[in-house]
Amino acid sequence: MLKNELNSVELFSGAGGLALGLAKSGFRHEMLVEFNRDAVDTLLKNHDEGQAQIKNWDIRHDDVHNISFKKFKGKLSVVAGGPPCQPFSLGGKHKAFTDNRDMFPQAVRAVRESRPDSFIFENVKGLLRKNFSTYFEYIILQLTYPNITKTEMESWQDHLSRLEETHTKGTYRGLKYNVVFRLLNAADYGVPQKRERVFIVGFRNDLNIEWSFPKATHSQDALLWDQWVTGNYWERLNIPKTDRPILNQKQEQISARLQKKYGLFQPEEKPWLTVREAIQDLPSPKKKNEFNNHEFRDGAKSYPGHTGSAIDEPSKTLKAGDHGVPGGENMIRYNDDSIRYFTVREAARIQTFPDDYHISGVWSECMRQIGNAVPVTLAQVVANSVYLALAPNKSKHSDAA
Structure with a gap:
């Protein structure tokens, strides 16, 4: 029995590992955005050669800063992506919020503008380093309350304080996501590689969805x-x-x-x-x-x-x-x-x-793309569990219509 496809948008797609995993799980990509020319060449070659999952994708070679997600408002089941990880990588320079490659603010903007049912973001283990812990809390609270935006003159620390105050008060009635994260080892899910990555998953609060990360297999x-x-x-x-x-x-x-x-x-x-x-x-x-x-x-x-x-x-x-x-x-x-x-x-x-x-x-460029990718099987395991949580909710809305 074929799954009903649910709409998705993906940012920072790279060579397409996460996108392939979502597609195999029943999500249909309305758009993929990637800036790196070589990664885009990989996506387009597979698209043009009719690779089964990718042949119908709308692939955008662009800076995500230039993309508006407002046209997708209320139309997406998931926004996904792997915001560039170099600011947090154990092998990088660990600049985090001072690194202009930190694209989490753009991930938050995509969620704010499109109001998806859920989101799936993936990043390196280094995101959980002790010296990044405060900024990681900032990322999670921005994703929880995407409409509470940083003002032009406000530091990220002051913005974090406002988010914390909102969170502890507990009376906020605007756009809110219930967010969880976990460090997953790809080997525990059938990938022939010891690869630890942080997954951040959120569901829109009004959907009342109960969800947990899939059990290791x-x-x-x-x-x-x-x-x-x-x-x-x-x-x-x-x-x-x-x-x-x-x-x-x-x-x-x-x-x-x-x-x-x-x-x-x-x-x-x-x-x-x-x-x-x-x-x-x-x-x-x-x-x-x-x-x-x-x-x-x-x-x-x-x-x-x-x-x-x-x-x-x-x-x-x-x-x-x-x-x-x-x-x-x-x-x-x-x-x-x-x-x-x-x-x-x-x-x-x-x-x-x-x-x-x-x-x-x-x-060397191929290996760079592969090294930056999300293992397709791991992406599929996580995405499939999100799909199974969302699909009944979509069926209710379809029946009501």
């Missing part, structure tokens, strides 16, 4: 159980003994700990997915193949702190740095300690992009 314990208690992982993937890690004291201790914790019963979650599982059916990139973005890149080097992602674990967080891509996170480490760079297709698999989705640009 995968766990590290379940993977370790599969590998070091039952050995099912190696058998299931037909991995010869010569290609498996040599059993050592650490792994024996892991096995003993898990058996003490769970007894005869394995963990209820599914195992974390690994790099091997994500890419095992791809041909060697050294050979000519039919997969797009799957070309070998030479020159990978290993040194302390730059060791790559173990093939039988979820990958490290794929990153995009200000001064090029951190190579350690973008390499595979095999069990014999040999290494090589991920191809763009392999990195896209780790971010759970579909194989028919093309990433445009040279290798």
Whole structure:
């Protein structure tokens, strides 16, 4: 049974990971806005080639400052996006509100002008750093009361004080959202990558929607159980003994700990997915193949702190740095300690992009786009739970009409 599509708008779309996840969950994008030329090239190439999810999207190459969202007022089920994260990134310069790349004010404006039923915003773990805690509270309260705007002569600290006063008084009757946030690890939801990101979700107060973040479906314990208690992982993937890690004291201790914790019963979650599982059916990139973005890149080097992602674990967080891509996170480490760079297709698999989705640009630019993206599967899990919360409410309104 097909879902009824709910309308959405997305800001700061990047290569399209969050947008794809929403589309797979039943949301129809009325508009996508992205400023970066290379990311727009990726979106347009997939649009023009008729990629299943993206072929009907209205893609705008523009600065979000130039976009009015007033025409969408009362017409959207969700506003989504990943406001540029460099101001808060653990790998960046940590400028936060002093950084002109802080686009949260524009996210708040989009919510204020369009009055959507809900919003989904995603950002880096660094947003929760202790030294950003006051500004993070400011972000949450702006999203809670988007119509209480900062005046031209007002500092953000004074605006925060006004928002706090409104919030504690509890008598505000204007546009209000019930906002929650949580740090999610993508690996816990079926993404073959240890990637922690903050999701901020809000529902318009008058809808009276009860919602919580989806429960994790995968766990590290379940993977370790599969590998070091039952050995099912190696058998299931037909991995010869010569290609498996040599059993050592650490792994024996892991096995003993898990058996003490769970007894005869394995963990209820599914195992974390690994790099091997994500890419095992791809041909060697050294050979000519039919997969797009799957070309070998030479020159990978290993040194302390730059060791790559173990093939039988979820990958490290794929990153995009200000001064090029951190190579350690973008390499595979095999069990014999040999290494090589991920191809763009392999990195896209780790971010759970579909194989028919093309990433445009040279290798470093493609990896930057992928490193900035939201894993499609994680976006789909969160968006689907939001869709299920909104859909009954939409059905009531349709029946009343």
